[in-house]
Structure formats: structure tokens, C-alpha cells
Amino acid sequence: MAIEEKQIRFRISDIARELQVSPQEVLQFVKQEGGKVASTSSMVGEEMRDMIFGNFSQEKKLVDETRKIRAEKQKRLNRLEEQSRKAYEKEQQLKESLSSAPPPSPAVAHVPELKFEIPPEAAKPVAVEPPPAPPVAVAPPQPEPVVEQPSAAKPVAEPVVEEPAPVAPPVEPVAEATPVVEAEPVAEPEPVAQTAEPEGFTPLVQTLPESMQAYEAPQKIGGLTVLGTIDVISEADRKKKSRKKSFRESAVELKGEFENVVSTTATGDGEAAKKKVAKAPGEGETTTAGEAAGGAKKKKGKKKKKVEVDDKVIARNIKTTISGMEDSSSTGSRQKFRKMRRMEREREYEEAEAMREAEKTLMRVTEYASPHELAELMGLTAKEIIQKCFSMGKFVTINQRLDRETIELIGLEFGFEAEFISEIEATTTEEQFDNEEDMQIRPPVVTIMGHVDHGKTSLLDYIRRSNVVAGESGGITQHIGAYEVEVERGRHITFLDTPGHEAFTAMRARGAQVTDIVILVVAADDSVMPQTIEAINHSKAAGVPIVVALNKIDKPEANVEKIKTQLSEAGVMVEDWGGECQCQEISAKKGLNIKELMDKVLTEAEIRELKGNFSREIPASGIIVESELDKGKGVVSTVLVQRGFLKVGDPFVAGNTMGKVRALMDERGKRIPEAGPSRPVRVLGFEDLPQSGDVLTVMESDRDARDLAQKRQIIKREHEFRRSTRVKLDSIARQIKEGLKKELSVIIKADTDGSIQALADGLMKIHNEEVKVQIIHQGVGQITETDVLLAAASDAIIIGFRVRPNVNAKRLAEKEDLDVRFYSVIYHVLEDVEKALEGMLSPELHEESLGSIEIRQVFRVPKVGNVGGAYVLEGKVPRDSKVRLLRDGVQIFEGQLDSLKRFKDDVKEVDAGYECGVSLKGYDDIKVGDVIEAFKIVEKKRKL
Numbered sequence: 001m002a003i004e005e006k007q008i009r010f011r012i013s014d015i016a017r018e019l020q021v022s023p024q025e026v027l028q029f030v031k032q033e034g035g036k037v038a039s040t041s042s043m044v045g046e047e048m049r050d051m052i053f054g055n056f057s058q059e060k061k062l063v064d065e066t067r068k069i070r071a072e073k074q075k076r077l078n079r080l081e082e083q084s085r086k087a088y089e090k091e092q093q094l095k096e097s098l099s100s101a102p103p104p105s106p107a108v109a110h111v112p113e114l115k116f117e118i119p120p121e122a123a124k125p126v127a128v129e130p131p132p133a134p135p136v137a138v139a140p141p142q143p144e145p146v147v148e149q150p151s152a153a154k155p156v157a158e159p160v161v162e163e164p165a166p167v168a169p170p171v172e173p174v175a176e177a178t179p180v181v182e183a184e185p186v187a188e189p190e191p192v193a194q195t196a197e198p199e200g201f202t203p204l205v206q207t208l209p210e211s212m213q214a215y216e217a218p219q220k221i222g223g224l225t226v227l228g229t230i231d232v233i234s235e236a237d238r239k240k241k242s243r244k245k246s247f248r249e250s251a252v253e254l255k256g257e258f259e260n261v262v263s264t265t266a267t268g269d270g271e272a273a274k275k276k277v278a279k280a281p282g283e284g285e286t287t288t289a290g291e292a293a294g295g296a297k298k299k300k301g302k303k304k305k306k307v308e309v310d311d312k313v314i315a316r317n318i319k320t321t322i323s324g325m326e327d328s329s330s331t332g333s334r335q336k337f338r339k340m341r342r343m344e345r346e347r348e349y350e351e352a353e354a355m356r357e358a359e360k361t362l363m364r365v366t367e368y369a370s371p372h373e374l375a376e377l378m379g380l381t382a383k384e385i386i387q388k389c390f391s392m393g394k395f396v397t398i399n400q401r402l403d404r405e406t407i408e409l410i411g412l413e414f415g416f417e418a419e420f421i422s423e424i425e426a427t428t429t430e431e432q433f434d435n436e437e438d439m440q441i442r443p444p445v446v447t448i449m450g451h452v453d454h455g456k457t458s459l460l461d462y463i464r465r466s467n468v469v470a471g472e473s474g475g476i477t478q479h480i481g482a483y484e485v486e487v488e489r490g491r492h493i494t495f496l497d498t499p500g501h502e503a504f505t506a507m508r509a510r511g512a513q514v515t516d517i518v519i520l521v522v523a524a525d526d527s528v529m530p531q532t533i534e535a536i537n538h539s540k541a542a543g544v545p546i547v548v549a550l551n552k553i554d555k556p557e558a559n560v561e562k563i564k565t566q567l568s569e570a571g572v573m574v575e576d577w578g579g580e581c582q583c584q585e586i587s588a589k590k591g592l593n594i595k596e597l598m599d600k601v602l603t604e605a606e607i608r609e610l611k612g613n614f615s616r617e618i619p620a621s622g623i624i625v626e627s628e629l630d631k632g633k634g635v636v637s638t639v640l641v642q643r644g645f646l647k648v649g650d651p652f653v654a655g656n657t658m659g660k661v662r663a664l665m666d667e668r669g670k671r672i673p674e675a676g677p678s679r680p681v682r683v684l685g686f687e688d689l690p691q692s693g694d695v696l697t698v699m700e701s702d703r704d705a706r707d708l709a710q711k712r713q714i715i716k717r718e719h720e721f722r723r724s725t726r727v728k729l730d731s732i733a734r735q736i737k738e739g740l741k742k743e744l745s746v747i748i749k750a751d752t753d754g755s756i757q758a759l760a761d762g763l764m765k766i767h768n769e770e771v772k773v774q775i776i777h778q779g780v781g782q783i784t785e786t787d788v789l790l791a792a793a794s795d796a797i798i799i800g801f802r803v804r805p806n807v808n809a810k811r812l813a814e815k816e817d818l819d820v821r822f823y824s825v826i827y828h829v830l831e832d833v834e835k836a837l838e839g840m841l842s843p844e845l846h847e848e849s850l851g852s853i854e855i856r857q858v859f860r861v862p863k864v865g866n867v868g869g870a871y872v873l874e875g876k877v878p879r880d881s882k883v884r885l886l887r888d889g890v891q892i893f894e895g896q897l898d899s900l901k902r903f904k905d906d907v908k909e910v911d912a913g914y915e916c917g918v919s920l921k922g923y924d925d926i927k928v929g930d931v932i933e934a935f936k937i938v939e940k941k942r943k944l
């Protein structure tokens with residue numbers, strides 16, 4: 001256990017998230033696999049996790065693929081981002097270096113031009129003086145300097161230097177500068193420039209006001225755009241749109257600012273500007289602003305265009321790349337999923353086809369059928385069967401009962417596969433078909449379950465007393481095992497008044513599924529108790545929905561939330577907790593909210609659209625709920641009609657007995673002529689006592705009924721006479737080999753929760769390719785009749801770990817021929833199961849019970865210790881036998897008797913029904929009510 005506790009555990013919901021499937025699905029799977037989990041927040045071990053992954057392998061594959069695609073996509077995005085970041089940084093660097101270093105290399109050519117704006121150098125006045133500027137500018141400098149000035153830079157300096165004071169000059173050069181630039185190549189007079197530069201340039205820059213320096217940047221940015229474009233285009237073709245955009249926007253902004261200044265400074269010379277505009281269309285103001293750029297204009301225009309084109313390309317590229325990635329992740333996976341679904345459907349179809357094919361050659365037959373019966377089933381003559389048997393070396397007569405193997409062989413010879421069914425199944429009248437128009441909504445059949453004292457009887461009593469059909473006096477007084485109540489006008493519910501799950505399971509054990517809905521009563525002032533868990537397990541095993549009734553809410557100590565939590569841990573998630581089970585707080589004693597509870601039951605029934613065949617033409621059928629032998633009336637049975645109408649005078653078979661309906665009575669003892677679907681009715685007229693769960697079927701005639709009943713009796717007798725088909729640990733391997741078993745169902749009863757946990761964990765790990773272990777129920781405490789019934793119904797073995805069955809359970813287990821095993825060492829359990837699955841179970845050490853004694857009084861005897869005044873309940877207890885002391889079915893001590901007396905005399909043994917005095921060797925803490933079980937160990941050879 002210690003080791004297991006250290007194991008890594010995983011939450012079901014986390015696994016589900018990982019697989020991207022519904023947690024409920026995973027929970028269901030874990031439960032199917034026998035995992036002891038209550039809710040999706042329960043934890044499972046590594047092994048179960050692997051099993052889950054195995055089961056949801058397709059989903060896992062899909063998730064992994066999607067994840068891979070996503071990772072790939074992310075990687076590519078990161079790469080893109082990195083590249084664009086680098087490009088952006090590069091641009092920034094360039095921008096900075098250009099704006100901080102005015103006269104550097106190639107672009108420098110333009111830079112000086114920008115300084116034509118020197119006008120502002122005259123600083124503030126500039127702003128005021130713009131108007132005077134134009135005239136001045138136009139007049140003097142325009143012609144001369146322009147022509148002479150070779151490059152933009154030099155002329156700039158010149159006029160400035162030469163005409164320091166006037167504000168206007170600066171403007172002119174700007175205006176001219178542009179044309180000059182265009183004329184650039186023409187310009188020769190370098191010397192001029194040389195002289196001008198040294199004086200004017202430096203100081204100018206230095207004196208430039210900050211604002212102006214800021215304006216320089218835009219100009220360069222004009223160039224920068226170009227630079228940036230080059231870089232961005234070449235390097236960052238996968239640049240992230242947004243970042244690029246922000247950069248471009250900022251550049252445009254700066255440019256805009258610059259243009260404003262320029263346009264305010266250089267106003268008049270529209271023609272030149274116009275020319276340029278014409279040359280570089282679409283640039284509008286930008287082009288006008290670019291006037292200073294002269295010869296660079298063309299280039300600029302071109303480059304601008306290129307930038308745009310490239311931007312589009314980049315945007316497109318990014319878009320395609322991303323959409324491509326999205327495609328592969330979402331559309332791609334969707335396609336895959338669709339493909340998978342299609343394949344799945346195809347597979348399902350193929351399977352169904354194969355099933356249909358197999359059905360054609362399937363022969364449903366009882367064990368020990370005769371050649372005559374086989375011939376009928378296969379559409380042959382009995383002669384053919386007998387001949388075949390002869391050819392196989394078997395000499396049979398027409399009515400001789402054949403064993404299983406022979407039937408299988410004969411079937412194979414004629415191309416049929418034998419499926420063995422019970423005598424009742426075999427003799428159930430042909431398959432019944434229901435016409436759609438005969439099907440009508442029928443009342444739900446409800447069983448109330450819950451722990452002792454949680455209020456089942458009180459609830460049933462209340463319902464019986466109060467919810468009787470309006471207008472009728474008195475409630476239902478007699479106990480008949482089932483009754484129908486009218487909850488509201490026209491809406492009925494049939495209650496199976498067989499509290500506890502014994503009846504429920506007993507019926508199921510006989511193949512009768514009667515209950516549609518289970519009301520699980522839990523006392524809100526108590527907690528979810530062992531029987532509550534049992535009821536949940538039983539309902540789930542039968543696939544019956546549960547409606548929870550949280551009872552005793554009138555009590556101040558009622559804690560509804562606590563119960564809901566415990567229920568969720570037990571695998572019942574109530575609706576307001578997001579589960580599927582409806583839940584109603586009630587007080588059975590005070591009759592609080594019972595109507596609401598009934599409404600919920602009806603809602604549940606509506607959801608399930610419970611329908612019955614209400615045709616009067618078909619032979620009715622029903623289930624025996626309870627039977628008794630009445631001194632005056634003979635056999636009286638409560639029958640729950642399931643199909644058609646049961647009428648007085650109908651001949652019928654019920655299990656192995658038959659009869660004719662002499663009288664029908666309702667729950668109040670009133671005679672009625674007929675009873676339809678979901679109606680419980682008392683039936684008189686049976687020849688013999690039928691068993692709960694037997695199916696009653698109306699036959700054409702008395703004779704038919706008698707024939708069928710006799711046939712069943714014969715088959716049953718043969719069955720009983722032959723071997724049992726119950727699953728046994730020592731024969732499971734054979735059954736696996738024969739393909740009869742695919743899983744070993746186990747019920748664990750143990751002394752403590754810890755033992756159960758350890759056992760369950762250990763057993764869950766045992767599985768091989770052909771078979772797995774499934775724990776269908778587990779609980780603390782002695783083995784009860786309910787456990788035995790559940791084992792019988794589910795064909796399971798019972799493992800008692802340091803616990804024993806009570807007397808009734810023991811009897812029932814013997815009667816049902818169930819394999820109940822007792823252990824006190826976990827390792828032995830696991831070893832036995834493991835070996836059994838491999839067919840290697842060694843000769844079994846079988847324990848034979850000799851008898852049991854109940855302690856009824858305890859005496860303190862000086863020097864001896866506690867001595868029990870006891871009574872032998874059953875068997876014979878020898879003095880020297882091994883014994884175990886049981887308290888409430890749980891083993892407290894195992895050892896030997898110290899003394900066994902009758903009236904102060906030591907005796908060798910005491911028989912059942914006699915009193916005696918006992919003491920145990922090495923243990924004297926005996927208590928009233930303890931049971932001492934005497935047994936011996938015998939070695940039993942393994943059956944094959």
C-alpha cells in the first residue's frame with residue numbers, strides 16, 4: 001500500500017482535458033474498467049491512465065497531431081517575429097544614426113539640401129517673416145545661385161553666409177534648391193561650394209533650433225523610408241504586419257510634419273513643384289515636400305512604389321503563411337476527424353453486416369437439446385442429424401439429450417454456430433413484435449432504495465396513504481409488493497413495495513428488469529452509508545436511472561450539501577451540481593415536497609418515454625413480483641403486467657408453473673376484470689408457487705400452457721442435474737479458453753476500507769489479453785444475501801477478506817452454487833486470481849464449515865477469563881476444530897477452542913440447537929452476539 005500511495009496519481013478531468021474528450025466519458029471508461037472512482041475529480045494511477053490513453057488512442061493521436069501543428073505554427077510565428085524585430089531594430093538604428101549624424105556619406109547629398117531651410121536658422125523671426133520671404137526670395141537669388149550651384153548643399157551655405165541678416169533668403173534657396181537638384185548634373189562650379197561650405201555650414205547646424213533639428217529627421221526619413229524599404233523588403237518579407245505598420249505610420253507622420261513646415265516656408269514656386277508632382281504622381285504633398293530632393297525624386301517615387309508593392313507582398317505572405325498554418329491545424333484536423341468518423345461508420349456498418357450474416361447462421365439452443373429439436377432449429381430432418389452423429393461416432397436416438405460439445409459439433413457440421421440459452425429463454429414464446437400504434441405511454445415502475453432507517457418505509461407509507469386516487473377513501477392497507485398510485489389526475493406511478501435491493505436484484509438475477517427508476521433515499525441528517533453505495537451499484541449495474549430523495553430535511557442537523565458531496569464521491573452527481581441525477585429534498589415524515597419528488601420521477605419517465613403495448617389482441621405478459629400461499633385462496637401472486645391486458649380466464653405459464661387466471665384484484669383487494677401495462681395485480685389461479693422474477697405469459701390454451709410448463713420443467717431438471725454454469729475461480733481459465741468469459745467479475749467484501757483499496761488496486765492490475773478483472777461491487781462488512789444475489793445476477797465470484805457471510809447469505813450462496821472465497825492475506829487473493837486466469841490454480845485448499853455458535857452470555861471466570869454461554873446455530877462444533885471469532889461478520893480472531901462444555905462437562909462436540917459453554921485459546925475478549933465458526937481445511941483437486 002505504501003508503495004501504491006507513492007505512485008503518481010492523475011485526475012480524471014485532467015486526463016480528459018489532455019485528450020480533449022468529455023471527463024464523463026473517461027469516468028465511464030474507468031468505471032467500466034473497474035476503477036473505483038466516484039467523480040471526474042477522482043484520481044487514477046499510472047496504469048489506469050495508460051489504459052485510458054489506450055482506449056482513447058484515436059483522440060490522443062488527433063490531439064498530438066494538433067499540438068504538433070500548433071507548435072510548428074508557433075515556431076514559425078516566432079521566427080517571423082524575430083525577423084521582423086531585427087528588421088525594425090535595424091531601421092531604428094539607421095534612423096537614429098541618420099538623424100544624429102548630419103553629413104554622413106551617401107545620403108548626405110540630400111542632407112545639405114534639407115538645411116536649406118536654414119531660414120528658420122534665423123530662428124523665431126522665420127515664423128513671423130514668412131510673408132516677406134517670398135518677394136525677397138523670388139527676386140535676388142533665384143536665377144544666379146541656382147544655376148551655378150552644383151550641389152544643393154553648397155548653395156545653401158552661400159546665401160546664408162552672405163546674407164546673414166535677411167530672413168527671406170533662406171526660403172528662396174529652398175525653392176530654387178529643388179530645381180537646382182534637378183539640374184544637378186549641369187552644375188559645375190565646385191569652387192564656389194568649396195568656399196562656402198567651411199564657413200557657413202558648421203555654425204548653421206549648430207545654431208539650428210531643436211525644433212528644426214527635429215524637422216531634419218523627417219527629411220531624412222524621406223530617405224529613410226527608402227532605406228527602410230530596402231531593408232524591410234529584402235529582409236523582413238515575413239515581418240509582422242502591425243509592427244511594420246507602426247513604423248510606417250510614424251514615418252509618414254514625421255514626413256507630414258516636415259511637409260507642413262516646408263510648404264509653409266516655400267510657398268510661391270508652384271510650377272517647379274507641379275512639375276515634380278507630375279513626375280511623381282500620387283504622392284501629392286509628399287512630392288511637393290520632396291521638392292528639395294530634386295534628382296532623388298525619381299528614385300524616391302520608384303522606391304515608394306516598391307515599398308507599397310512589397311508591403312502588399314509581405315502582408316499577403318504573412319497571411320498565406322498564417323492561414324496555411326491555420327489550415328493545417330484546424331481544417332486539416334477537422335478533415336482528419338471527419339475521415340476518422342467516416343471510417344468508423346464504415347467499420348460499424350461492416351460489423352453490423354457481419355453480425356447480420358452471423359445471425360443467419362446462429363442457432364440459439366438450450367444445453368441438452370435433442371436431435372429432433374436441433375433439426376427444427378436448423379431446418380433439417382431429425383434423420384439428417386442422427387446420420388451426422390453416426391458419422392461422428394455417436395449413436396443417438398431422436399429424443400436423446402445431447403451434451404453441449406455434441407451440439408456445437410453438429411452445428412458446425414451444418415454451418416451453424418450454437419449459442420446456448422436458458423430453458424426459459426428457449427421456451428419464451430416467439431419474439432414479440434409491437435405495433436407502433438399499440439404503444440402508449442405507461443406509468444413508470446419505481447423501486448425505493450436506501451440505507452436502513454433513512455426513511456424508505458416512511459416514504460412509501462406516505463405515498464400509499466396520501467397519493468391515492470382523488471375521491472377514493474382510504475389508502476392501500478395490505479402489502480402486496482407493488483401498487484399503483486395516481487400522483488395527479490391521469491398520471492400514475494407504480495411502486496414496487498419491496499424495500500431494499502434484495503427483491504430488485506433477485507428479479508434481475510432471474511433476468512427480469514422491472515424497475516424503470518430508482519428513488520434513492522438518503523437521510524440528510526446522516527450520510528451516504530454502505531447500503532446507499534450498494535443501492536447505487538445495484539442501480540448502475542442494472543442501468544436504471546436514480547432520482548435522489550434527500551430525506552429528513554425537517555431535522556435541524558440535516559446537511560444537504562454534505563450528502564451531495566458524498567453522493568458525488570460515490571458516483572452520483574446531482575443535477576444542480578452539473579450531474580444527471582435529479583434530486584429532491586423531502587421529509588417523508590412530514591410529507592414535505594413529496595409532490596415535487598413525484599414530479600421529478602414523472603419527468604424522468606417522460607425523458608425516457610416509457611411505453612407499453614396496450615393492445616387487447618396480443619397475449620399478455622408480466623413479471624411475478626411476489627407470491628404467497630394463502631390458506632383459503634391457494635397461490636396468490638402479485639404480477640406486474642408489462643404487455644397487453646391480463647384478463648380473468650387467461651391460461652398462462654409462469655416460470656416452470658402454469659395456471660389459469662381465476663381472479664384479478666387491485667391493491668385494495670377489489671376485483672378487477674383486467675390489468676394493462678405497468679399495472680400491478682393480484683392473480684389467483686396458479687398451480688404451483690412461481691418465483692419472483694418469473695415471466696408470466698398468457699397462452700392460447702390450457703394445453704399449450706401445460707406443454708410449455710412441462711417442457712421447461714424437463715429442461716430445468718436436466719440443467720440442475722448437469723453441471724452448473726456459474727463462474728468459478730478454478731474453472732475460469734477453461735471458460736476463457738472456450739470463449740465463454742471475457743472478464744472475471746468480482747465482489748469484494750472486506751473488514752476495512754484500506755483492505756478493499758489494496759485489494760481493488762491489486763486486482764485491477766491483473767489482466768491478460770483474453771480476460772480482465774472487473775470489480776462490480778465492494779464494501780466493508782460481512783457478506784450479505786444482497787451480495788450473493790448481486791453475484792448471482794452478475795455471474796461474479798465473491799471474495800471475502802477477513803469477513804464471512806451471514807447464515808442466509810451462506811445458504812443462498814450454496815443454493816445458487818456461487819464461488820465465495822475467503823482470505824486473510826492480500827497476496828493470496830492476488831496470487832489465486834492471477835493463477836486462475838492462467839488456468840494454473842493449484843489444488844485448492846478448501847475450507848469446510850462445520851458449524852457455528854452464537855455467544856449469548858459472557859461470564860467472567862476467575863483464573864480462566866471470559867467464557868461464553870453459547871448456542872450452536874448450525875452444524876456440529878467439534879472441540880478440536882479450527883475456529884474463527886466473528887463480530888458482525890468480520891473476523892476478529894482465528895485460532896482454536898480452549899474449552900467446550902455442556903453443563904460443566906467437557907464434551908467432544910456439540911450439535912446444532914444445543915447450548916454450550918466455550919472459551920478460546922489465546923483470546924478472551926468475547927462479546928454477546930459474537931459468532932464462533934468452526935471449520936476444517938480440506939484439499940480439493942482443481943476441476944478442469
Ligand SMILES: Nc1nc2c(ncn2[C@@H]2O[C@H](COP(=O)(O)OP(=O)(O)OP(=O)(O)O)[C@@H](O)[C@H]2O)c(=O)[nH]1
Pocket residue numbers: 450451452453454455456457458459499551552553554555586587588589590
Ligand atoms: N424527522 C424525520 N424523521 C423521519 C423522516 N423519515 C423517516 N423518519 C424516521 O426515521 C426512522 C426510520 O424510518 P423508516 O421509514 O423506517 O426507514 P427505512 O429506511 O424504511 O428503514 P428500514 O425499513 O429499517 O430499512 C423512523 O423513526 C422515521 O420516523 C423524516 O423525513 N423526518
